[in-house]
Amino acid sequence: MQVYIWLLLPMALLLSPGAWSGDIIGGREARPHSRPYMAYLEIEDGINISRCGGFLVSENFVMTAAHCNVGKITVLLGAHNLKSKRQRRRQVIPVRARIPHPEYDIMLLKLEKKADLNRCVSPIRLPRTHQRVRPGAKCSVAGWGRTITDRALRLDTLREVDVMVMPDAACPYRHYNPSTMLCAGDPHEGKNPSKGDSGGPLVCSGTAQGIVSLVHSRGACPAVYTRVSTFIPWIEETMKKLQS
Structure with a gap:
């Protein structure tokens, strides 16, 4: 069964962030203090x-x-x-x-x-108002926590993963809004934030273009980020x- 975590604000405020917190799937340990x-x-x-x-x-x-x-x-x-x-x-x-x-x-x-x-x-640098990130751009996301869905494997070092920005039309979520959201990730590679890294930045060319907001519980679908430039x-x- 596939489980989706949809972080529309009114719903999200009723939930504990422990359910979302800090997982990077398919990533690597970041170089210390590189972020x-x-x-x-x-x-x-x-x-x-x-x-x-x-x-x-x-x-x-x-x-x-x-x-x-x-x-x-x-x-x-x-x-x-x-x-x-x-x-x-x-x-x-x-x-x-x-x-x-x-x-x-x-x-x-x-x-x-x-x-x-x-x-x-x-x-970190913020984008210009309404600046767009082109589809296919390579960005990255980082966070602390588990690397897979097993809670026993929670880590405490900062990890990072590269993700690709998707065309808005290809984002598979029904309530996706391209004016306030950004879709990124490659489910075929299994590289994504999972259950959060909630609040962490999507970094594209040294700029914080997104905030982790929506993920698939096993990293099997692209993540959705709040579009900072808006x-x-x-x-x-x-x-x-x-x-x-």
Whole structure:
């Protein structure tokens, strides 16, 4: 039986991100600190602790998926192996404010303090408003967690995988909206995020073009990402308002 995880915001906010969190299928371990924008989100919801991905977009803002907004969020920057105690440059920063978009699966987190920017921690570039990524473009996605569906094989090092952007017309989901979503992946190669890497970035030519939002539970279909370029006006307005 095929299981699909459709992250339309009203539904997603009712669910625990532990059901989605951080899997890369068919990928490889990333070179340590080669993605200094990556953020690990630890989410406390009562006695439950879950995880999401995210990415640094300025010295005090992290972007992630709105469905990760289910509890107290702490951001970890500058990490590669989550269990390693030797990573001196990792920064643990509480979240001061959470601003989910009222309709779509995108959220900004304002950090309690500015991150100390260095070679291990730095923001990623955002696209221009309504910038499009051409079909066939090679992009990548990264995250922490399991590499297959067996929970016993959860890993704690950052992993990455290359994916290809699909034509909008080829995306196999009925509710796919090309104005707010981006479809990428190759189910024949079995390379995709799975059950999330929720909130992590789809990176194309050094730019965060998407946010992991919809996946197949076994990586057997393309993933769908929130299209960041559509929300640039909202992002800029929200950050400006919170900075003041």
